[in-house]
Amino acid sequence: MEEKHFCCEGCKQVFLLLNENDLCVYYKFDENPGIKAKGKFVSERFGYLDNDEIANKLVQFSSLTQINVTFSLPQMHCSSCIFLLENLHRINEGITKSQTNFQRKEVFLIFNPQKISLRKVVELLAFIGYEPSISLQDVKAKKQTSFDKKRIYKIGIAGFCFSNIMMLSFPEYFSAGNLDQIGLKETFTWLIFALSLPVFFYSASGFFITAYKGLRQKDLNIDTPIALAILVTYVRSYYEIITGTGVGYLDSGTGIVFFMLIGRWFQDKTYDSFSFDRDYLSYFPLGVTITTNGEEKNIPVTKLQKGNRVIIRNEEMIPADALLINGNANVNYSFVSGENTAVQKKIGDLLYAGGKQIGGAIELEIIGKASQNYITQLWNNNKFEEKKNAEKSFVHPWSRYFTLSLFTVAIATLIFWWINDVSKILPAVSSVLIVACPCSLLLAATFTYGNMLRIFGKNKLFLKNASVIEAMAKVDNIVLDKTGTITQNKESSIIYTGTPLTANEIFAVKNIAQQSSHPLSKIIANSLISKPHQALQIDNFVEHTGKGLQATVNNINVKIGSASYINYYNKNLDTSKKGTEVYVMINHVVMGKFIVSNQYRKGIREMINDLQQNKFILYLLSGDNEAEKENLNLIFNNKTQLAFKQTPQQKLDFVKSIQQNNKNVLMLGDGLNDAGALLQSNVGIAVSDNTAQFTPACDAILDGENVHLLQKFIAFAKSGKKIVSIIFVISILYNIVGLSFAVQGKLSPMIAAILMPLSSISIVILATIISSLSAGSIGLLQKK
Amino acid sequence: MGAFFILIAISILVAGSFLIAFLWSVKNGQYDDDYTPSVRILFDDTIPTPKKSINTNQNTIKTKN
Numbered sequence: 018m019e020e021k022h023f024c025c026e027g028c029k030q031v032f033l034l035l036n037e038n039d040l041c042v043y044y045k046f047d048e049n050p051g052i053k054a055k056g057k058f059v060s061e062r063f064g065y066l067d068n069d070e071i072a073n074k075l076v077q078f079s080s081l082t083q084i085n086v087t088f089s090l091p092q093m094h095c096s097s098c099i100f101l102l103e104n105l106h107r108i109n110e111g112i113t114k115s116q117t118n119f120q121r122k123e124v125f126l127i128f129n130p131q132k133i134s135l136r137k138v139v140e141l142l143a144f145i146g147y148e149p150s151i152s153l154q155d156v157k158a159k160k161q162t163s164f165d166k167k168r169i170y171k172i173g174i175a176g177f178c179f180s181n182i183m184m185l186s187f188p189e190y191f192s193a194g195n196l197d198q199i200g201l202k203e204t205f206t207w208l209i210f211a212l213s214l215p216v217f218f219y220s221a222s223g224f225f226i227t228a229y230k231g232l233r234q235k236d237l238n239i240d241t242p243i244a245l246a247i248l249v250t251y252v253r254s255y256y257e258i259i260t261g262t263g264v265g266y267l268d269s270g271t272g273i274v275f276f277m278l279i280g281r282w283f284q285d286k287t288y289d290s291f292s293f294d295r296d297y298l299s300y301f302p303l304g305v306t307i308t309t310n311g312e313e314k315n316i317p318v319t320k321l322q323k324g325n326r327v328i329i330r331n332e333e334m335i336p337a338d339a340l341l342i343n344g345n346a347n348v349n350y351s352f353v354s355g356e357n358t359a360v361q362k363k364i365g366d367l368l369y370a371g372g373k374q375i376g377g378a379i380e381l382e383i384i385g386k387a388s389q390n391y392i393t394q395l396w397n398n399n400k401f402e403e404k405k406n407a408e409k410s411f412v413h414p415w416s417r418y419f420t421l422s423l424f425t426v427a428i429a430t431l432i433f434w435w436i437n438d439v440s441k442i443l444p445a446v447s448s449v450l451i452v453a454c455p456c457s458l459l460l461a462a463t464f465t466y467g468n469m470l471r472i473f474g475k476n477k478l479f480l481k482n483a484s485v486i487e488a489m490a491k492v493d494n495i496v497l498d499k500t501g502t503i504t505q506n507k508e509s510s511i512i513y514t515g516t517p518l519t520a521n522e523i524f525a526v527k528n529i530a531q532q533s534s535h536p537l538s539k540i541i542a543n544s545l546i547s548k549p550h551q552a553l554q555i556d557n558f559v560e561h562t563g564k565g566l567q568a569t570v571n572n573i574n575v576k577i578g579s580a581s582y583i584n585y586y587n588k589n590l591d592t593s594k595k596g597t598e599v600y601v602m603i604n605h606v607v608m609g610k611f612i613v614s615n616q617y618r619k620g621i622r623e624m625i626n627d628l629q630q631n632k633f634i635l636y637l638l639s640g641d642n643e644a645e646k647e648n649l650n651l652i653f654n655n656k657t658q659l660a661f662k663q664t665p666q667q668k669l670d671f672v673k674s675i676q677q678n679n680k681n682v683l684m685l686g687d688g689l690n691d692a693g694a695l696l697q698s699n700v701g702i703a704v705s706d707n708t709a710q711f712t713p714a715c716d717a718i719l720d721g722e723n724v725h726l727l728q729k730f731i732a733f734a735k736s737g738k739k740i741v742s743i744i745f746v747i748s749i750l751y752n753i754v755g756l757s758f759a760v761q762g763k764l765s766p767m768i769a770a771i772l773m774p775l776s777s778i779s780i781v782i783l784a785t786i787i788s789s790l791s792a793g794s795i796g797l798l799q800k801k
Numbered sequence: 802m803g804a805f806f807i808l809i810a811i812s813i814l815v816a817g818s819f820l821i822a823f824l825w826s827v828k829n830g831q832y833d834d835d836y837t838p839s840v841r842i843l844f845d846d847t848i849p850t851p852k853k854s855i856n857t858n859q860n861t862i863k864t865k866n
Contacts, residue, residue: 096840103841119837169827177820181813201805208809 065304065315066136088149175220175275239416249450269773280463344379348372445762452755457748464784477720489734492683499639501687505616515609525570576602620725627728669693751776
């Protein structure tokens with residue numbers, strides 16, 4: 018093996034494969050390129066891809082000799098990944114092209130179906146460690162990127178027209194309207210006219226559409242005054258140009274559109290590689306293997322019928338409620354219940370959909386459709402049909418007051434000139450509407466929130482959109498999930514107390530624990546260190562499910578298990594529960610116990626203290642049992658309501674009950690079992706240790722290592738409102754200056770053309786600087 | 802002064818061609834991914850040409866040609 022060391026068989030096989038194809042430079046690009054390769058796997062896992070119906074849903078283009086397909090590969094993480102994935106054609110001739118998009122974590126593949134099948138391509142990807150995430154949802158929702166491009170076209174065109182109109186307007190400003198050359202002034206004016214048309218009809222169309230939609234629902238949204246301002250500006254300018262009475266305000270008019278489009282784009286920049294709208298469909302497999310009279314066949318999961326016999330292999334998910342017919346079922350329901358423990362099932366038992374089989378293949382008989390099982394009932398609930406009612410931004414009332422006062426000023430101007438000079442009514446009133454555009458108001462909000470989104474993103478809190486910031490600022494109640502949220506997902510801490518064990522005894526305990534697949538046994542086995550090469554003889558191994566196990570190892574009789582299992586009741590009945598206890602009995606003497614407790618995330622205790630000091634009301638909902646109660650009470654200073662053994666429905670109802678008291682709830686959770694509560698809460702944050710992983714539908718995704726920053730995040734969100742308000746005030750000052758010209762009927766195109774960019778740009782700069790300063794003072798700008 | 806008209810026409814044309822170039826590059830997907838190409842450019846030439854003799858027995862992956 019050229020003296021190379023591998024952590025596992027999988028990585029070694031990947032090396033062999035790369036070595037054969039001269040792709041070993043892979044290992045040179047990055048210090049630690051490898052992702053944990055899965056190596057060989059049950060090859061039937063992707064069997065459903067042989068089904069044409071499923072395959073056709075996945076591919077983008079398909080002919081006899083060419084298939085185009087895009088896979089999302091959440092494991093992609095470094096430049097070596099790009100290298101390996103883009104050199105797939107060296108590994109297999111059938112693949113003609115592979116192109117990665119690192120930010121979206123996607124790979125686009127073109128392959129020849131006559132040389133390699135879709136299933137083989139997926140298996141190759143899985144083999145080298147990049148298992149594509151293929152789910153029902155991916156199939157249902159086709160991505161739309163053309164929308165984004167349309168926005169960029171609009172900005173590009175507006176920017177082009179705006180800058181050219183500005184250039185062409187300069188002669189007019191500098192000559193004070195007296196251009197000598199015959200025809201020159203007309204040329205400029207008509208060029209400006211022509212250049213403004215695409216801005217008015219194409220770039221600004223979005224504002225008119227939303228304003229119109231708002232008006233139809235009798236709602237004055239923020240786009241209404243903007244649309245009105247644009248309309249008045251253009252109509253008056255076109256009128257002046259066509260009648261030859263003036264040059265109009267088209268330079269300011271196009272500028273407004275350009276700046277506002279940029280503002281919206283800045284705020285709405287989203288995180289491409291995250292998905293915030295996943296529901297249970299994402300967790301379910303696309304296809305299942307059914308067996309009829311001993312013959313195996315792959316069918317799409319949607320075609321699954323009552324009475325079908327399905328085969329579920331290791332690590333596969335049960336697609337629908339079913340009865341166990343055959344095999345050794347060891348099902349992990351962590352998706353459903355949150356309790357990360359595999360449960361043994363007997364033949365004839367009912368297995369709920371959403372459980373994951375761990376161990377050998379099992380055969381099940383389906384008793385309901387995939388879409389009508391216990392877990393999906395939660396989602397079929399009406400709650401999930403309706404979109405979360407878009408939080409009304411506090412910007413909206415502002416814009417309404419603004420619109421109302423604007424109309425008051427306009428009417429006052431109208432009355433004033435009616436009395437004094439009728440000829441000035443039209444110019445004065447229209448310039449009031451032109452100059453008092455709420456453009457700067459809108460820019461204040463979009464740029465502040467846009468910058469805040471980026472700062473949150475740098476701290477690994479990825480918000481779905483800017484309205485989440487406002488929702489977060491209102492939060493007063495916080496509901497936490499335990500497993501995976503405030504505890505580390507995998508690592509448990511384990512302590513042994515009692516009579517110290519000798520080396521031989523440790524060896525014995527380790528080896529007997531290794532025989533069992535119970536998670537506690539595994540944790541114990543992994544924690545014990547003993548010399549590897551020793552003769553080993555295990556006799557009379559008996560496992561009592563849910564209680565413990567015993568065996569004779571090298572003539573030492575070992576019994577490990579719960580207190581009741583080894584009859585350890587009377588001595589020092591220790592009720593202080595700080596974790597799950599596993600007692601050890603050697604040669605019929607109780608030696609001591611292992612205490613397995615969850616490992617809490619870094620800084621959790623400080624975070625909870627901070628939150629409690631800041632008058633947040635905390636709750637803890639756990640799908641797990643009460644084993645950790647003592648520890649949790651310590652962490653939460655006995656002030657927090659703890660609830661255990663909560664089902665997903667109970668979690669949802671709990672959040673609902675808090676909301677009924679007019680409270681705003683932030684929910685922090687991780688698994689699918691929290692998905693209902695995340696959706697119900699005002700702000701649902703999904704915690705994920707690997708942000709590339711699937712996360713349930715939520716408003717934000719938070720990297721596990723930064724959970725302890727929660728209090729800072731909320732404080733920053735609260736500061737957002739203040740920042741926007743400060744900038745609003747400044748933008749109103751600009752408006753007053755502009756209006757003071759306008760009401761007198763003295764607003765020349767030049768003043769408008771100076772005021773508009775000046776106010777817009779200064780507001781953009783202020784919004785960015787103030788929000789960054791605020792983040793710095795809260796402590797969210799530290800470099801690692 | 803007649804040169805003005807020609808110059809204005811040229812300036813609009815030049816600016817317009819840049820606009821078209823921009824729109825084309827967006828449509829062409831040149832802004833879709835602004836990270837991967839910067840890495841991809843480093844890969845070429847560092848790899849020796851592969852020898853086309855694949856003999857292996859762990860063939861769950863490989864299709865025979």
